[in-house]
Amino acid sequence: MGKLLHAIVIGLIGAAIVHIVVLLLVPEFSERDAWSNLSMKADFYTMTRLDAEPGSPAPIKSIDPLFAAAACRFDLADGMVQVTAPGALPFWSVSVYDRNGHNIYSFNDRSATNGQMDAVVLTPAQMIEMRKALPDGFEGSIFVEAPIEEGIVVLRAFVPDESWRPAVTKFLSQSSCDLQQF
Amino acid sequence: MLKNASLTLLALAIAIGLGGGSVWYTLDAQSGGGAIRIGPWTAFPDIGTLDADPYSQARVARQGALTLGRAEGLSFIAEADSSGEGLRRNCSYTIEGGTPTARFWTLHVADQALDPIASGRPHQAALHSYEILRQADNSAVITVAPNAAPGNWLPVNGTGPLRFVLNFYDTPIAASTGLSDIKLPVIVKVGCNG
Numbered sequence: 001m002g003k004l005l006h007a008i009v010i011g012l013i014g015a016a017i018v019h020i021v022v023l024l025l026v027p028e029f030s031e032r033d034a035w036s037n038l039s040m041k042a043d044f045y046t047m048t049r050l051d052a053e054p055g056s057p058a059p060i061k062s063i064d065p066l067f068a069a070a071a072c073r074f075d076l077a078d079g080m081v082q083v084t085a086p087g088a089l090p091f092w093s094v095s096v097y098d099r100n101g102h103n104i105y106s107f108n109d110r111s112a113t114n115g116q117m118d119a120v121v122l123t124p125a126q127m128i129e130m131r132k133a134l135p136d137g138f139e140g141s142i143f144v145e146a147p148i149e150e151g152i153v154v155l156r157a158f159v160p161d162e163s164w165r166p167a168v169t170k171f172l173s174q175s176s177c178d179l180q181q182f
Numbered sequence: 183m184l185k186n187a188s189l190t191l192l193a194l195a196i197a198i199g200l201g202g203g204s205v206w207y208t209l210d211a212q213s214g215g216g217a218i219r220i221g222p223w224t225a226f227p228d229i230g231t232l233d234a235d236p237y238s239q240a241r242v243a244r245q246g247a248l249t250l251g252r253a254e255g256l257s258f259i260a261e262a263d264s265s266g267e268g269l270r271r272n273c274s275y276t277i278e279g280g281t282p283t284a285r286f287w288t289l290h291v292a293d294q295a296l297d298p299i300a301s302g303r304p305h306q307a308a309l310h311s312y313e314i315l316r317q318a319d320n321s322a323v324i325t326v327a328p329n330a331a332p333g334n335w336l337p338v339n340g341t342g343p344l345r346f347v348l349n350f351y352d353t354p355i356a357a358s359t360g361l362s363d364i365k366l367p368v369i370v371k372v373g374c375n376g
Contacts, residue, residue, distance in 0.1 A: 007189040011196025018201025023236050026205070027243035034248050061247040063257065064349050065298040065308045066288045071248070090312075091285065091351060093254040101242055103230045106251020108352050154248055158286075158351070160312055 027100060034060050034101045034152060038073055047072045047177050068168050071154040072177035080122035083153050085175035087167060088115050091158035096121055099150040113140040121146055121153060209241050223258040223366045255351035263369040269344040273374040274327035279367035284353035286311045291338050292345040301337040309336055328375060
């Protein structure tokens with residue numbers, strides 16, 4: 001009886017250890033994370049719609065059925081990335097995530113110049129270079145300093161009703177995600 | 183000998199079964215570290231950020247979700263009504279009350295995995311604050327029911343557990359520490375089919 005109790009106590013201590021180990025390993029070994037799902041869908045610097053298509057689930061789980069979203073993967077080791085989209089909508093927002101899906105920075109249309117979506121994601125080192133001489137074409141851009149290399153930028157747009165659907169589709173389909181060298 | 187081996191096996195079974203199972207259980211539950219509960223609603227303001235606790239990080243990795251940033255909004259999830267009874271898809275509910283400051287909010291119904299439930303009708307199973315009919319005091323009364331209802335109607339169908347997801351966009355509550363002071367609508371069960 002004493003031995004059985006001993007075994008159960010050891011088992012419970014072991015369960016606590018397994019719980020902690022499994023918990024910490026889940027993010028490392030997850031093959032269904034946003035980065036993996038997105039990389040199966042599109043290459044770097046390509047804006048991809050995040051909607052579910054008939055027959056295949058959405059690459060990244062939708063947060064809100066009243067929103068449409070597009071995302072692109074980038075690698076700041078190659079250079080900075082400029083994300084733009086045309087048109088004015090009731091609400092749009094942008095989030096920059098690192099490779100593990102942590103939200104690094106986010107902003108919405110109130111932060112943008114004239115409500116136009118134009119953002120540049122770059123490392124602090126690239127930002128120093130940028131400050132020395134601002135090249136043409138970046139006057140209205142929002143600069144997002146991210147101390148990361150690989151990452152994901154997600155563009156979300158609110159669709160209040162079906163009449164806004166064409167404008168949102170145009171906003172997302174004409175959005176661009178370009179590698180910029182200077 | 184055999185007794186020792188079976189005791190070792192028992193200890194291992196408890197360790198792996200209970201350890202793994204408890205992780206699985208806590209990741210599915212809408213509670214745990216970093217959760218803020220206001221009435222029936224739960225939010226994880228730190229989820230998806232580098233400040234998040236290991237449970238939130240594991241939850242994000244497992245769902246493959248990219249969570250809303252602080253400048254975007256904050257998501258509240260309800261899995262029970264205000265009396266603590268679990269939400270069911272074959273029941274009718276009234277969601278009533280004021281909402282915290284935000285540019286706008288959206289409300290939709292979701293299943294246990296937080297995937298939105300399609301209404302199966304032209305009317306989408308989601309509402310937002312720009313289209314809501316309001317009471318004289320600016321609060322809203324929303325009827326969640328399988329059958330059409332006057333006023334603000336959020337359609338549901340099928341059977342099984344139900345979740346309400348209330349997202350606030352461009353809101354100061356996502357960044358403030360005074361999250362416990364805010365008021366959210368109450369969820370009252372009206373009745374059930376079958």
